[in-house]
Amino acid sequence: MTVVRTTCPYCGVGCGIKAQVTGPRDVTIKGDDAHPANAGRLCSKGTHLGETVGLEGRLLYPQIGNEQAEWDEALTLIASRFSDAVRDHGPDSVAFYVSGQILTEDYYVANKLMKGFIGSANIDTNSRLCMASAVAAHNRAFGEDVVPVSYGDLEQAELILLVGSNTAWCHPVIWQRIEAARTKTGAKLVVIDPRRTETAECADLHVPVAADGDVALFNALLMDMQTRGLVDANYLAQHVDVPEGFWNSLSGSAAAAGISEADFAALTDLVAAHPKMVTLFSMGVNQSTSGTDKANAIINLHLATGRIGKVGAGPFSMTGQPNAMGGREVGGLASMLAVHMGFSDEECAAAQHYWQSPTIARAPGLKAVDMFRAVHDGRIKALWVMGTNPAVSMPDAGFVREALDKCEFLVVSEVMAEGDTAAYADVKLPALAWGEKAGMVTNSERLMSRQRSLFDAPGEAKPDWWALAEVGKRMGYRAAFDFDGPAAVFREYAGQTAFRNDGRRKLDLGAWAEISDGEYHEWQPAQWGGASPFADATFTHNGGKAKLVAVRPPETRPMNAAQPLTLNTGRYRDQWHTMTRTGLSPRLSQHRREALIEIHPADAAIYGVTDGGLARVHSAAGEAVFRVYITDAQRRGEIFAPMHWTDQFAGGGRCNRIVDSAIDPVSHQPGFKNNAAAIAPVAPEWRAFLVSREAPILPALLYWSKSRVAGGWLTEMAGADNIDLDRMLPVGERMEAVDMKRGMRRIAVQDADGRLSAALFLTRSGSLPPRDWIAAQLVSGDDSDAPSLLAARPRTPAPDKGPIVCVCFDVGTKQILQAVTQQQACTVEAVGRALNAGTNCGSCRPAIAKLIASCEAEIQEAAE
Ligand SMILES: Nc1nc2c(c(=O)[nH]1)N[C@H]1C(S)=C(S)[C@@H](COP(=O)(O)OP(=O)(O)OC[C@H]3O[C@@H](n4cnc5c(=O)[nH]c(N)nc54)[C@H](O)[C@@H]3O)O[C@H]1N2
Ligand SMILES: Nc1nc2c(c(=O)[nH]1)N[C@H]1C(S)=C(S)[C@@H](COP(=O)(O)OP(=O)(O)OC[C@H]3O[C@@H](n4cnc5c(=O)[nH]c(N)nc54)[C@H](O)[C@@H]3O)O[C@H]1N2
Ligand code: SF4
Numbered sequence: 084m085t086v087v088r089t090t091c092p093y094c095g096v097g098c099g100i101k102a103q104v105t106g107p108r109d110v111t112i113k114g115d116d117a118h119p120a121n122a123g124r125l126c127s128k129g130t131h132l133g134e135t136v137g138l139e140g141r142l143l144y145p146q147i148g149n150e151q152a153e154w155d156e157a158l159t160l161i162a163s164r165f166s167d168a169v170r171d172h173g174p175d176s177v178a179f180y181v182s183g184q185i186l187t188e189d190y191y192v193a194n195k196l197m198k199g200f201i202g203s204a205n206i207d208t209n210s211r212l213c214m215a216s217a218v219a220a221h222n223r224a225f226g227e228d229v230v231p232v233s234y235g236d237l238e239q240a241e242l243i244l245l246v247g248s249n250t251a252w253c254h255p256v257i258w259q260r261i262e263a264a265r266t267k268t269g270a271k272l273v274v275i276d277p278r279r280t281e282t283a284e285c286a287d288l289h290v291p292v293a294a295d296g297d298v299a300l301f302n303a304l305l306m307d308m309q310t311r312g313l314v315d316a317n318y319l320a321q322h323v324d325v326p327e328g329f330w331n332s333l334s335g336s337a338a339a340a341g342i343s344e345a346d347f348a349a350l351t352d353l354v355a356a357h358p359k360m361v362t363l364f365s366m367g368v369n370q371s372t373s374g375t376d377k378a379n380a381i382i383n384l385h386l387a388t389g390r391i392g393k394v395g396a397g398p399f400s401m402t403g404q405p406n407a408m409g410g411r412e413v414g415g416l417a418s419m420l421a422v423h424m425g426f427s428d429e430e431c432a433a434a435q436h437y438w439q440s441p442t443i444a445r446a447p448g449l450k451a452v453d454m455f456r457a458v459h460d461g462r463i464k465a466l467w468v469m470g471t472n473p474a475v476s477m478p479d480a481g482f483v484r485e486a487l488d489k490c491e492f493l494v495v496s497e498v499m500a501e502g503d504t505a506a507y508a509d510v511k512l513p514a515l516a517w518g519e520k521a522g523m524v525t526n527s528e529r530l531m532s533r534q535r536s537l538f539d540a541p542g543e544a545k546p547d548w549w550a551l552a553e554v555g556k557r558m559g560y561r562a563a564f565d566f567d568g569p570a571a572v573f574r575e576y577a578g579q580t581a582f583r584n585d586g587r588r589k590l591d592l593g594a595w596a597e598i599s600d601g602e603y604h605e606w607q608p609a610q611w612g613g614a615s616p617f618a619d620a621t622f623t624h625n626g627g628k629a630k631l632v633a634v635r636p637p638e639t640r641p642m643n644a645a646q647p648l649t650l651n652t653g654r655y656r657d658q659w660h661t662m663t664r665t666g667l668s669p670r671l672s673q674h675r676r677e678a679l680i681e682i683h684p685a686d687a688a689i690y691g692v693t694d695g696g697l698a699r700v701h702s703a704a705g706e707a708v709f710r711v712y713i714t715d716a717q718r719r720g721e722i723f724a725p726m727h728w729t730d731q732f733a734g735g736g737r738c739n740r741i742v743d744s745a746i747d748p749v750s751h752q753p754g755f756k757n758n759a760a761a762i763a764p765v766a767p768e769w770r771a772f773l774v775s776r777e778a779p780i781l782p783a784l785l786y787w788s789k790s791r792v793a794g795g796w797l798t799e800m801a802g803a804d805n806i807d808l809d810r811m812l813p814v815g816e817r818m819e820a821v822d823m824k825r826g827m828r829r830i831a832v833q834d835a836d837g838r839l840s841a842a843l844f845l846t847r848s849g850s851l852p853p854r855d856w857i858a859a860q861l862v863s864g865d866d867s868d869a870p871s872l873l874a875a876r877p878r879t880p881a882p883d884k885g886p887i888v889c890v891c892f893d894v895g896t897k898q899i900l901q902a903v904t905q906q907q908a909c910t911v912e913a914v915g916r917a918l919n920a921g922t923n924c925g926s927c928r929p930a931i932a933k934l935i936a937s938c939e940a941e942i943q944e945a946a947e
């Protein structure tokens with residue numbers, strides 16, 4: 084059995100994996116202890132990758148219309164449609180919309196084809212929704228998109244600020260490194276987030292900033308540092324350009340940031356006392372109509388206090404996707420040309436010369452939101468979407484769907500056959516998925532690692548770079564796209580970063596421009612720019628100085644009586660984006676089975692929504708239906724919805740139905756986290772759930788949401804009218820129990836072998852039984868004679884675990900609370916010893932800590 088060293092396909096932490104292939108589509112996953120990013124650690128998503136490598140639902144053959152086609156036919160069609168559009172309407176009539184989840188080689192070929200050979204810069208990526216504000220801020224401050232720090236700095240810092248980041252859920256291995264460092268060094272942790280997330284629960288200080296209060300907050304911090312005499316005048320004089328009137332223009336305050344004076348004082352005291360400070364930030368900063376200014380406000384604070392380029396200090400924008408950084412390097416954003424070059428005559432000439440290309444893009448292209456507007460109004464005739472699901476993930480997704488529908492020619496490169504975006508495709512191309520494809524990714528700290536293949540290509544799936552290169556050849560550019568493998572693409576890319584660079588840009592991979600196929604195969608993780616690219620305090624701007632950027636707090640959104648709430652959106656611990664992969668895993672589906680709308684108890688009372696009930700949220704963009712979760716972790720007046728659910732998993736729970744497409748004026752990144760919205764209860768006539776071996780085909784309903792369980796599906800439903808639910812049930816032997824008084828119906832269906840194939844529980848006014856035991860009967864079955872099933876009561880009752888917290892060992896809330904209160908397991912470690920919970924991937928450790936904290940009173944009592 085071979086062990087392959089590869090990299091996790093999820094987040095930008097970029098953890099190394101040791102994958103032991105145990106069968107044709109089976110793999111055992113372990114963290115790679117030799118990988119510098121994670122030293123053996125993995126979170127829940129990485130740990131359970133093995134559950135997502137099956138071929139269920141995969142797109143395995145090219146399709147034209149919905150008919151299977153030959154690759155040659157599909158590629159020739161794409162080349163001719165793109166060529167026709169360029170001939171008839173010019174290069175800007177076509178576009179690529181790609182992803183931080185494709186590999187560096189894929190990205191390089193896409194960028195080269197669009198900018199050098201088609202001659203347009205209409206290539207943008209989902210990184211526009213993710214990192215664009217950080218990129219723009221880096222360019223404004225440093226003159227180049229360079230992350231100034233490394234993970235190692237977290238272990239050296241005295242103070243870590245997390246801004247707009249739910250690190251414990253979204254960058255869990257960075258989180259684990261922070262937690263380990265805090266234990267060792269006593270470093271302080273501050274979380275600046277409107278919500279009291281699990282990350283915030285663990286902090287020394289939680290600053291519940293108001294939506295988009297960050298510029299006001301960081302400006303106020305900088306003013307406070309100036310008052311205290313903590314601005315580093317020497318560093319500024321030697322290494323930073325300070326614009327005229329900068330200090331007088333600064334405005335901001337605790338009140339403007341929406342926080343108390345006490346919280347502000349606590350924060351400034353910490354910042355003043357600890358020069359070794361790292362500020363990590365992600366989507367709460369970037370995804371905002373003031374995102375670029377927020378990032379610059381953070382960078383200003385670091386530059387002005389000289390807290391950059393030194394061990395344990397610097398601003399640190401985390402990347403979301405595994406190769407968001409690789410995409411930024413090759414230049415896959417419409418706002419860059421290539422390899423950190425912009426569109427000056429000199430840079431255009433350099434790129435054209437290096438590519439020996441017939442043409443070159445001379446100005447920035449359309450950025451995501453504008454690109455779909457151009458598709459909608461017919462300016463874009465042909466669009467190629469690769470590795471992203473814009474029908475779900477773009478703001479105002481209803482508009483984006485109209486655009487996709489209208490698009491004259493839409494190509495979608497996918498790994499899944501059915502998807503919200505793929506539904507609109509004229510041509511679908513089957514891509515290699517993680518575990519099959521091979522190439523390079525760059526993580527948040529500029530560390531380049533290899534993804535390596537574990538399995539043979541299934542069906543006719545091919546690498547994305549190959550499909551792009553084949554289209555390039557068929558458009559007439561045979562020599563320029565004649566690559567014999569990813570190593571050849573990588574060499575050409577590395578060469579471009581060095582071409583006419585002469586030390587002007589930090590991104591220089593010239594040392595790898597000639598590596599052999601063998602060396603590429605054996606590649607060990609390597610960091611470009613070194614651990615601290617600004618250690619010498621020279622920046623990329625002409626003259627070598629960084630720049631402070633004068634930024635003002637944004638205007639607050641005018642109060643709107645019809646939509647009085649602020650809608651914030653984001654992520655769950657165990658789901659990845661649009662769920663095309665994590666949604667396949669029964670274990671990962673346990674953490675949050677449905678999309679919840681989180682709301683403060685006082686607001687819930689005002690708007691009449693109840694915990695566990697349903698609510699409709701509406702905004703100017705549209706409406707969506709969610710399960711209600713009442714929690715005082717929300718600020719008053721703010722609600723939170725997850726971004727993950729698609730039309731494949733829920734009817735109406737897609738949050739970008741209700742997020743509008745307002746963008747940051749500098750980066751053009753959408754402000755996903757601050758929308759005006761309203762909420763109202765939904766009162767269904769009936770509620771039901773279905774446990775089934777096969778995915779059900781659902782009629783139109785007021786609400787439905789399905790999730791994976793071992794051996795099948797669990798579907799929650801609610802409706803207004805009488806609907807013939809029986810049609811959803813498979814054929815087989817049926818048992819039924821009806822309780823007219825409570826309007827309860829229970830039906831179980833067994834197959835010919837007497838195994839449960841489906842169970843439906845419906846009620847009009849009563850409550851529904853717990854789902855877990857019933858769902859478990861799809862696989863265990865030994866306990867499930869018809870009467871106990873219909874009574875929803877096992878013959879040998881097992882204790883109710885409560886909602887599952889630890890998905891690795893199936894440990895629930897109730898078990899943990901019991902261990903805490905009855906076995907005095909009062910630390911996360913003690914709970915681990917008692918129940919194993921939290922001892923594998925560690926993703927649930929913050930949740931366990933929170934449960935322990937919730938028992939504090941009882942623990943005290945017991946101790947007395
Ligand atoms: N489990 C999981 N992990 C992931 C992903 C996933 O889908 N699932 N996706 C990956 C990707 S691509 C990305 S981009 C990252 C994102 O990682 P994060 O940025 O950590 O994730 P989000 O949940 O989008 O948003 C973070 C926080 O920003 C807060 N926020 C909202 N508005 C504001 C504001 O005005 N100011 C401040 N200071 N905070 C605010 C939200 O309340 C939220 O808790 O995660 C990566 N990792
Ligand atoms: N409301 C709201 N919306 C958001 C966000 C938010 O916080 N709130 N966050 C935004 C952010 S930061 C991001 S990064 C985006 C993410 O949004 P998307 O990029 O749309 O999400 P994914 O589900 O990761 O989409 C990847 C698609 O590519 C397919 N795929 C996987 N591997 C491959 C491959 O190797 N090749 C090809 N060709 N296809 C592949 C998958 O099946 C899937 O359909 O969402 C954005 N949208
Ligand atoms: S933190 Fe988790 S999701 Fe991110 S790379 Fe590591 S294992 Fe993968």
Ligand SMILES: [Mo]
Nearest residue numbers: 212213403404
């Ligand atoms: Mo992202």
